[in-house]
Amino acid sequence: MVIVLTRSEKSALVRFLGLYLGSSFILLTIIAWLFYKVESNLYYDLITSNMKNVAAKISSTIIYAQMTNQKISPEKIRENIEFDFALYDHSYKKLVGNIPEKIDFSKKIKQYDNSFILIDDSALGHLGVNYVVIKENIFYKKIYQLKEKILISFLLIFAFLFITGFYLAKMFIKPITNERLKLNNFIKDTTHELNTPITAILMCTSNGSSLSEKNIQRINLSAKRISEIYKDLIYLFLEEKKKETPSNLRIDLILNEQIEYFKTLASKKRVEIKTDIKQTTFFIDKESFIRLCNNLISNAIKYNKIGGEIDIILKDNKMIVKDTGIGINKQNLKDIFKRFYRANNVQGGFGIGLNIVYTICNEYDIKVDVDSKEKEGTTFILTFKE
Template sequence: MLVLKSLDIDLTQSEKKTLLGFLTLYSFFTIVILLFISFLYYSFQKDLMLQQKRASMQDYSSELIFRLKDLHINFDKYKFYPRDENFNSAIYDSDRKLIFSTLESQNVDFNSEVYTTDSKIHFVEQPESYYLGAKYVVLEIKDDLLWFENLKKEIALFILIAFAFMVFFGYFLLKLFLKPMRDALHLLDRFIKDTTHELNTPVSAVITNVEMIDIDSLDEKLARKIKRIDTGAKTISNIYEDLTYLTLNNKIISQDENINLSKIVRQRVDYFKTLADVKKIEIKTSIKEDIFIFCDNKKISKLIDNLLSNAIKYNKVKGQIKVSLQENSLIIEDSGKGMSQTQVEQLFERYTRFDKSVGGFGIGLNIVSMIAKEYNLKINVQSQEKIGTKMEVTWQK
């Protein structure tokens, strides 16, 4: 996340997840590669240490074999197995059965000439002659592990430096990958700003003129046409306001005041009634009088608009919408398609759309989430597929 901040990029939630996933995967493979290289280096250093020890243990072995030969010849005279303070030893017959041992570790690997086990270094040799019946001579010395301690420091320093370099390299790689995406987003952002600017005047003119028409005085056929124009204009107007909010969000100065939420909810329900009528959706309201909230009028209206718009958009024909306003909560419940739990978890991500058959850009609920966070509003979503969705907005007095 520090890399993302240093790039000075304003990313959406989905983009952040994508980039975080890339960084996680990149870091994981970097660590795996560094550990693999470290293991190869460890194996090389261990083999080098064993070869160095092999030379001295070869001398010890030659000395022991000489003493075994002397004991073999003069067994009646000595009858004592030769010992040395520099090493422990053991002899085995051709069937690898123990004849005599002073080893601390009794597990012997006869297939290896020199190896380590239990902090001990073992050396296995086969004498030319079977003195005392010994086919195998095994030597054991202590491993002080100094080589391993030094090796750990070297590997730790290597991993630290290499990982820092790879992160530094990944930073520039990430900038390289992000540049075309950011350029495309800047072009899209400019296109949205230009488009919304051009839409404002004609849409406002259509809505204003439609509202001035006395629909009740028209014949039924013409009235239906006017209502369709009104519905289309309001749909475009709502999209325009959403796009404007996104493009100007950082520049919008909130005009917070104590506003009558009851009045605003009624106004917004009336505004969307035309859209609901197209799908023959019945809107039932239970609005308590004189509920006040301290916030920006336009922003709370935008929050309500997007909740109502979604309740209509994803509802079924001849469905229902229940709007309830109480002391500390606003509930908008529909009888629409509903969502799975996975979809509910992704509901407020920008550009998220679960049904491509309906219009929209997937930005409405993202705006709802932004406004809710600004005013510390809590949003609880309950949804069941093919039953409907209940959106509850709560706040503290």
């Protein structure tokens, strides 16, 4: 699903990615540098230790050769070591070996170009050899390979962090974007819902001062619709609104009043309202119960078919509102009480009516069940606890 972002959301996304990737880059750079220093020092210690061991071994071979009156073979020495070597006398003259550089004997280990040279004086002049010089050619190759590995690992990890950060940012911003889209749609739908009755009123009053009974009826219905929209918005969004104190109410009387209120609207669609209402008392505030009834009855009319029926039953601590309308898909039933949710865009509305019903039911511990079949109708069952 493509997420359409506003300029401010894009800016927030870029800032988040910049901060996330910038801090990740700095942290990875520090880790890579520390790893490089540790590994290069380890390589250096390992190679120089090897060189010292080889030099000591050659010196021992020279000393042993003199003690046993044997001669040393440079070729044989060369076969057994992985380094270049050379033997020098006390005047720093090379006796044998394959090291071409001019050696500085003032330091035990010295760097020459891309190599290290180690000088060992443990031969002590035996067979005329005072210095054993070892030259390695692998340290900088190892360092080059190490840098390659670190760079490749750095790029792979940073690419992974970039992709992860991008998807995390989209995941975090998606709920905000969805809520913005819902709010935008809500504003559009509210404007449309208000425009319809206002247009009807203007049309009815545009012909002068004389109004027919039919026009008066239309104005009355339109004004009632605007009033209902206003009351729903106030109930849902003004959380600090002043509410009536709950009390034990004859909800059957209130329900009958609201049914009379909706009969004119139902007659416009030739929808017949059938009732079976018994005396019932419930602890609730009047405005909340009116909102509960109005939204259920209004939906039953709005989503009903022309010439359909509505059954409203109140008895045995249950209120049932059943219609013969378009019904609700089973997959959508779990979402119908969400704010701004609309199962279809055919009949208008802006998706807050059933959310109000759900809010009131939660507040007064009323169990609400829904049964619906597409193209057959929907039944809402409210169970009031005694």
